Amino acid sequence: MRDEPGGTATDHAELTADCSRCFGLCCVALPFAASADFAVDKAAGTPCRNLRADFGCGIHAELRQRGFSGCTVYDCFGAGQKVSQVVFGGEDWRSRPGDEARLMFDVFRTVRHLQELLRYLTEALALPAARPLHAELRRALDRTEALTRRAPQEIAELDVASVRQDVNVLLLRASELARAGLGGDAKGRNGKKGKKGRPKDRRGADLMGARLRGADLRGANLRGAYLIAADLTGADLRGADLIGADLRDTDLTDADLTGALFLTQPQLQAARGSAGTLLPRSCTRPAHWTA
Template identity: 60%
Template sequence: MTDDLRADCSNCFALCCVALPFTASADFPITKNAGTPCRNLLADHRCGIHSDLRAKGFRGCTVFDCFGAGQKVSQHTFAGVDWCGSGPRMFEAFGIMRQLHELLWYLAQARTLPAAKSLHGRITAAYQLIEQVTLSTPDTLLAVDVAEHRKDVNELLLRASELTRATVKGKRPDRRGADLMGAKLKGANLAGANLRGAYLIAADLREADLRLADVIGADLRDTDLRGADLTDALFLTQSQINAARGDGATRIPSTVSRPGHWST
């Protein structure tokens, strides 16, 4: 996965800490309006409690991932001029850029799937088209129809997923969009399963086999993944991993990092 699709907070003007709103909840101890700097933001655009976010109730901050959109908007789109001088346009551009970078993340993974080789040409073309959009001027970026790009990309990702999951022998559960909140799935064989958009909040997936399972859009908040095998799970993002619970025995793809809050 290219570094351009990984968050680099050192080259960002803390856009997620300013542009995005949040509400007092289990994820945040306070309510903040969009466009208002978080009370923990320092003058140098750094977080004053970064090492203690979870302990101080800002769990939502540790889950969020911009897919590298923050530094792209900060350093390229607005050429190093921070939000003090760019205002709402920068915040709007950040929201659009994050969606486009998320699509690039999925496409980057799709073109590494051997079983989807027949689609690699189309996937690369789609990647290059969106990449060009992300390098455009603020005015062009703000006029982008993200929904149209998402529709085209989703068709490619779905087909790549089908081709890849078809290589798994045996039954491949189709639980797309299923309500599996709190489900008892310890040790379940979900290899090659379709879990797109599934609600797996607080589900027990300890020691489950999730190899080549499509988890795009699946809600993994508080999902227990201790000992589970997600070695080559399809389209798994850092946000999903950060939201879940795991341990040293949880196997994850090389495209994501093991969260610091996971148990050893």
């Protein structure tokens, strides 16, 4: 597995969480409920009991062992440091009582969505097959980036769903261009390989617990698919579009995700895999995967 090379319009470093430059916003702004992912309940706007005075996590190295695996699959895509250092100019929520602190939390939640869109747009701009769309993608990236740098109240009042819808149209077009011709080999009735098949369309499909061991899903559209606890051992997912796919407890042992589109680190953190799992250049093998 290889590391992603240096970024494009929006630097990859700024699309990756840097907790050292953040005021622990995800540990305060977001709620969670006691479950298999979190050991306790926590309301939105209430600091996590593990948050230290310096905004670091007191159990960061033991999150999974201490019942906070949900924290290990979360990524703000750089929203934390942008809100902390850019939007609010380095003033933390502890120095902003009441409504001002709540505004910071609202802004963080909005900017997190925008940063995720920037992550996808940056990836789409790096796709050679999407070159016909590069001008439109660049404009969308610049517009989205500008939204993250508005005044706090303006950011909090943004219609994120509308922004996401507009960007998604472009991302889908880029995906279709990149996946064209990647379908598996179709087989005739005699079992012999025939012409190249069209990429499978599993958009939004309920594939929870599905047995897809060794499946040929090259170039498949798996956008928003529910793959919770699905068995994708040895599956061929080269060039598949995985934007928004739910990979919680999905078995990716020895699967090939080379060139998979819009796959994020949080998705992989939620899944299971092995040293034999092949990943796209933008991702790294999670530490908890088997050797």
